[in-house]
Amino acid sequence: MEPPDPIPMSALQHAVYCLRQAALIHLERLWADNRFTAEGHVLHAVTDRPGGRRARGIRRASGLALASRRLGIAGIADLVEFHLSQDGETPYPVEYKRGKAKLHRADEVQLCAQGLCLEEMTGRPVPAGALFYAQTKRRVEVPFDADLRALTEQTVADLRAVFDARATPPAIYRADRCRACSLSELCRPKQLARPVLAWRARQIEQLLLPEPPS
Amino acid sequence: MRKLLNTLYVTTEGAALRKDGENLVAEVEGAERARVPFHMLGSVVAFGPVLVSPALMGACAANGISLVLLDRVDRFQARVEGPVAGNVLLRRAQYAASEAPDDIVRSLVMGKVANQRSVLLRHLRDHGEGDGQEPAEAISAVCERLARILQRLAAGLTGLDHLRGAEGEAAQLYFSVFGHLVRSPDPEIRFLGRSRRPPLDPVNAVLSFLYTLLTHDCRSAAESVGLDPAVGFLHRDRPGRPSLALDLMEELRPVLADRLALSLLNRRQLRARDFETRDGGGVLLTEEGRRTVLTAWQERKREERLHPFLDEKAPLGLVPYLQAQFLSRHLRGDLDAYPPWFWK
Numbered sequence: 213m214e215p216p217d218p219i220p221m222s223a224l225q226h227a228v229y230c231l232r233q234a235a236l237i238h239l240e241r242l243w244a245d246n247r248f249t250a251e252g253h254v255l256h257a258v259t260d261r262p263g264g265r266r267a268r269g270i271r272r273a274s275g276l277a278l279a280s281r282r283l284g285i286a287g288i289a290d291l292v293e294f295h296l297s298q299d300g301e302t303p304y305p306v307e308y309k310r311g312k313a314k315l316h317r318a319d320e321v322q323l324c325a326q327g328l329c330l331e332e333m334t335g336r337p338v339p340a341g342a343l344f345y346a347q348t349k350r351r352v353e354v355p356f357d358a359d360l361r362a363l364t365e366q367t368v369a370d371l372r373a374v375f376d377a378r379a380t381p382p383a384i385y386r387a388d389r390c391r392a393c394s395l396s397e398l399c400r401p402k403q404l405a406r407p408v409l410a411w412r413a414r415q416i417e418q419l420l421l422p423e424p425p426s
Numbered sequence: 427m428r429k430l431l432n433t434l435y436v437t438t439e440g441a442a443l444r445k446d447g448e449n450l451v452a453e454v455e456g457a458e459r460a461r462v463p464f465h466m467l468g469s470v471v472a473f474g475p476v477l478v479s480p481a482l483m484g485a486c487a488a489n490g491i492s493l494v495l496l497d498r499v500d501r502f503q504a505r506v507e508g509p510v511a512g513n514v515l516l517r518r519a520q521y522a523a524s525e526a527p528d529d530i531v532r533s534l535v536m537g538k539v540a541n542q543r544s545v546l547l548r549h550l551r552d553h554g555e556g557d558g559q560e561p562a563e564a565i566s567a568v569c570e571r572l573a574r575i576l577q578r579l580a581a582g583l584t585g586l587d588h589l590r591g592a593e594g595e596a597a598q599l600y601f602s603v604f605g606h607l608v609r610s611p612d613p614e615i616r617f618l619g620r621s622r623r624p625p626l627d628p629v630n631a632v633l634s635f636l637y638t639l640l641t642h643d644c645r646s647a648a649e650s651v652g653l654d655p656a657v658g659f660l661h662r663d664r665p666g667r668p669s670l671a672l673d674l675m676e677e678l679r680p681v682l683a684d685r686l687a688l689s690l691l692n693r694r695q696l697r698a699r700d701f702e703t704r705d706g707g708g709v710l711l712t713e714e715g716r717r718t719v720l721t722a723w724q725e726r727k728r729e730e731r732l733h734p735f736l737d738e739k740a741p742l743g744l745v746p747y748l749q750a751q752f753l754s755r756h757l758r759g760d761l762d763a764y765p766p767w768f769w770k
Contacts, residue, residue: 240758241513241652378515380758403736404755408763412533415734415768416580419540420573 218279219371221287221325224364227371228318233395234371235380242398269296278329283368289326303330305341312347317363319343320354324364327356433469433643434462435720437713442477443470445485464489469646471639473716474498492646496638507649516652519757520670527659528584530756530764534660535593536579537677537766542600543572544769545680549607561606568599590660593676604684605629610691614698624708628701631709632690632719636683637675639723640746644678645671647746651754674749681769682742686726690719735765 226234236242271294279286290308294301305326309319320343327338342351354360374381383401390396434450436443442453450467452460464485469492472478478493483506486493493506523530546569550562575596583589597620605617608629617629625631645668648655658669660676690696700715711719727743740748749767756764 239513240516380760383760398751400736400751400755404760406735408735408756408761408765411735412536412763412765413580415766416536416540416576419543419768420576 217375218284218286219368219375221278221285221322221329223371224285224325224367225318225322227367228321228363229316230386230389230393231370231374232381232383232399233393235374236395236399239375239378239380242395270294271296271301278326278333280325280329280332282332283325283328283365284372285325285329285368287326287329292326292330300336301334302336303327303334303338305330305338306344306351307341308344308346310346312345313343313352317360320360321364321367323354324356324360325368328361328364432462432466433471433724434460434467435724436470436472436476437474437716437720439475440477441472442479443472443482444479445482450482450485464491467491469494469642471496471642490650492642492649494642513652516754516758517654519759520653520657523757524657524659524663528586528589530659530753531586531589532579532583533764533766534673534676535589535596536576537768538593538680539572539575539579539596540766541677541680541769542596543569543576545685546572546600546603546607548685553609561603565603565606568603571599572596593660600680607688608691610694610697612694612698614701615691615696624704624706624710626707626709628696628698628709629687629691631701631711632687632696633683635711635716635719636687636723637679639720640675640678640683641668641671643743644668644674644746644750647671647750648674650747651750653750653754653757674746674753677749677767678745682726682745686722690722695722732770734768734770 220238223234223238226237272291273294274291276289276292277286278289278292289305291306293304293306295304305323307319307323307326313319323341323343327341330336330338338356340353340355342353344351383399383404385401385405390399390401393399434452436452438454438459440454441459444451444453446461448464450460450462450464450470451458467489470486471494473496475498476495478495483493485491486506495503495505497503546565550565550569575592579589579592583592601620604620608615608617615628618627620633621627621630622634625634645655648668648670653670655668655670657663658673661667661669661672663669695718696711696715700712700718701709702712703709727741729742730739731742731745732738733740733745733748735752736748745767752761753764755761
């Protein structure tokens with residue numbers, strides 16, 4: 213039997229935000245650019261070029277392909293730094309993000325997944341990474357603690373279940389998430405909650421009412 | 427809301443279309459006549475002898491702009507498409523549904539019959555008095571019979587043959603009184619019953635031309651949401667026929683095409699001189715006449731109406747896309763039925 217296709221790591225951040233959004237993008241192949249994603253493309257056009265350089269004793273690799281066979285995930289890391297310590301190099305993933313740090317943990321999960329891949333690929337512990345936010349031009353260090361690792365593995369499992377079933381989860385309207393979602397026009401969380409059969413019957417009933425006298 | 431992107435219609439013989447940076451440039455005899463940025467463009471329709479550069483074809487494919495070539499009598503010749511949008515799961519669901527399409531067909535026919543009836547009712551409200559007893563009574567009688575067809579559809583009429591039969595019966599009733607809606611004072615502008623390939627009178631010539639334009643919009647809408655335009659529900663599969671595009675346009679025809687044809691003729695924006703009769707009796711729009719229709723078509727598409735299911739205002743030109751989107755959401759299990767587009 214052929215092994216299942218790896219889950220793209222970029223889907224993990226979508227899945228933390230909304231499992232349906234991840235399914236719409238990766239299963240239904242719908243994609244809608246909005247201002248936020250367009251800015252993201254410009255940012256990533258710079259970081260996605262594979263290459264490497266060395267600065268201040270830190271080896272840096274950009275556009276690095278990562279994968280974990282155990283988790284069945286794969287993707288490209290914006291930047292991985294290899295910090296030199298006494299017993300060798302410790303990988304340190306850095307992910308570039310538009311905007312600023314967010315309340316939900318989508319960015320952290322995506323970064324942690326890269327850490328898990330790097331642990332499996334190098335056989336060395338990866339205790340932390342960093343998120344670089346373009347708007348604030350700040351690096352935020354993210355420790356890969358037990359909580360974040362568990363959330364990351366759970367997200368991979370949820371996404372795997374959706375992909376295996378080839379079924380997009382139903383829309384559930386959440387004002388705080390849906391308003392900022394670039395896919396809301398394609399998802400239509402409010403309309404999809406309405407039963408069409410009953411609506412259609414009502415429409416016909418109204419159409420057939422006698423014309424009001426003019 | 428998704429942007430209503432422009433369609434560029436090129437009707438001038440010998441026009442040349444080429445790519446210049448991120449723009450489409452149209453030239454006639456070496457002089458630049460139009461320049462449109464790709465991001466503003468949804469599709470390009472070229473009528474007859476128009477030159478298109480390979481670089482422009484490539485750019486259209488890459489930017490998701492559909493490029494359609496029609497011959498001198500508006501028959502479809504070729505289309506340039508980029509990579510297939512959407513996904514194989516949606517298409518499989520579409521093929522599976524096409525094996526048992528009863529309820530989708532019911533929605534499509536309901537929408538079409540309801541909108542045909544609305545066009546007739548609107549005419550009675552606006553002109554009933556002036557029509558004299560006889561036509562007004564005939565139109566009222568047809569409205570009454572269309573209402574009964576709607577009741578039968580709503581009461582659960584089943585069986586594809588019955589559903590298709592209801593659609594055919596409604597169309598025959600509707601077109602039996604459609605001629606009364608033509609109020610042009612020009613004696614040549616009349617309706618002798620529905621005819622096509624070729625249209626045999628000016629009214630049919632305008633209807634056929636508008637149906638062609640609407641078919642292209644519906645086909646692009648189906649493709650842009652990832653549906654296979656060749657596999658329909660109401661229309662049976664036939665190689666080369668965009669059956670799904672024809673399905674999608676059924677409920678839109680009375681409002682987007684028929685009413686526009688009537689207002690162009692009745693307001694004398696189209697007159698006898700805008701038509702020419704060919705050997706064999708076929709009637710076609712002249713180039714000038716086509717330009718008038720295309721301008722009015724573009725304006726009509728920008729008009730906003732309340733979308734009944736969406737419960738939001740949307741430009742009429744976006745309705746094919748919205749309906750294709752709702753159809754795909756029904757096929758993927760998000761909606762329990764396909765919501766028809768009822769015009770009010």
